[in-house]
Amino acid sequence: MLVLEREGLGRRIDEICARHGRNRSALLPILQELQEAQGWVSDFAMQEVARHLGIHPVEVYSVVTFYAFLNSERKGRFVLRLCRTISCDMRDKDRVARQLEQELGIAFGQTTADGRFTLEWTNCMGMCDQGPALMVNKQIFTQVSPQGVHTILEACRRIYGLYPERSEDDALVSAGALQVAVESQEAHA
Amino acid sequence: MSLKDHSSILFRESRPDEGLRKAVGMKRVDIITAVRESGLKGRGGAGFPTGVKWNFAALAQDTVKYVVCNADEGEPGTFKDRVLLSEKADLVLEGMAIAGRAIGAREGIIYLRGEYDFMRRHLEQVIASREAAHLLGESILGLDGFDFTVRVHMGAGAYVCGEETALIESLEGHRGEPRNRPPFPVNTGYLGHPTCVNNVETLALAARVIALGAEAFAKVGPASSTGTKLFSVSGDCARPGVYEFPMGISIEDLLREVGGEEAKAVQVGGASGTCVPRKAFTRRLAFDDASTGGSIIVFGPGRDMLRVARNFMEFFDEESCGQCTPCRSGNRVLLEGIGKLEQGCCSLSHLQELQALGETMQLASKCGLGQSSPNAFLSIVEHFKDEILARQGA
Structure with a gap:
């Protein structure tokens, strides 16, 4: 340093x-x-x-x-956490997981070489009625489909172009902006 | 939102802050008596009588006391507190203020799980607007000496912090490792001061108890389990979501309401609860029968129950804090046993050893996590032995 x-x-x-x-x-x-x-x-x-x-x-x-949300190792700009607990499991979280791995070219527990994405499992995050649930930094997405994975990752890449570094109010950047980016992607699709 | 309105107590139309306004005119001891006579029991899952807990905290001698709202909702299949806090935050804060007056605390803390960070801003806004309306802060509703402030404290992703002493450890800036009890938090809690830790739903219901009166509340549900309960329903059913039903509703009645009549089994109480097979669907959801903090997970006819058991054991293997041996090692051994069952190379005698281990964990673990983590495994083995052993030799 x-x-x-x-x-x-x-x-x-x-x-x-x-x-x-x-x-x-x-x-x-x-x-x-x-x-x-x-x-x-x-x-x-x-x-x-x-x-x-x-x-x-x-x-x-x-x-x-x-604590799971504190890290002693450097993680990607976007940390993707897919819920693996039973209700999301029964809603085909495995397909979402495969799509994430294919889109990113990494396995769970790994970070992409460019430092943009880290892929992890997480335990029940209280979205059991709307699974599968995926948390991107602090933003939670529900009812994620394999197609939706692509939309979310594209939105992350656009955000990355605007805010490559973390900042003081990263929750605002990654959460609010990410939601908007995903919605605009969906509107274009 | 996913809330299904069968309103009777929590979600019925009501005058805002009716309970708090009444509480201001009541003596502290009368508030506690009302909560005790209502029969309200803790809604987090353990079912400890709320009036008794408040009374202990009220009797504790200290100038500084705390009310903690346990919003570390981590039990798999539970999401009622998420709905309650996003739609009825005022009611929860009203309950906290009433608890504060009852036990003589001036400070309240909402311990919000890290995953619910998206609600933090909303909660802080509600707190600020209640302060502006003199429903929190100093001299609440003009009553001299009734001071009560609330702040939000974020968790950081640890299931075990839902256990009240682990939660207090976490508040104090430590690893979330449960403490020995006694001393109980009502005597020696946050920073060594008497601390009353209540579930989100319990606090909201306490506010309604004061508003409606203990008698009206106690009339709902059976005598052992008065009032209504929020159920978080997920899994194989047509209408998942949060439902409010009177305590004591049977599993089959609930399944009819949520469109899950086909179920072959229901997990009552989340990963730490028990798996109830179809033949026992007449059981009632109450503290003295099938007890639950609210989690109801429905398994349809095609579900592989061994996969369910694996999912739960992976959860506990990861979430055990590692402090005591029965839990740290026991969960790992049960998980390995499931691996053997999956490969069809688990002898019946080994399965019996695993069951005995599970029973040892129930007895010997330090906190509720390890004491309840074998429940799902044991009940699935008990009720679905045919299905599980059928793999042998496959």
């Missing part, structure tokens, strides 16, 4: 910790905000957060590795 980048991240962590309060209860909100902005929580970030909260870095590491 470049010294400049490191300094920038250090300042940002200082600012995030100041806002949430430098106490243990603030750890998850702090890490969630870092995850959002960076797409992962690096070793350096964990050490910095630990320093600000006055705890050992391994405490932070133990928390990051416990």
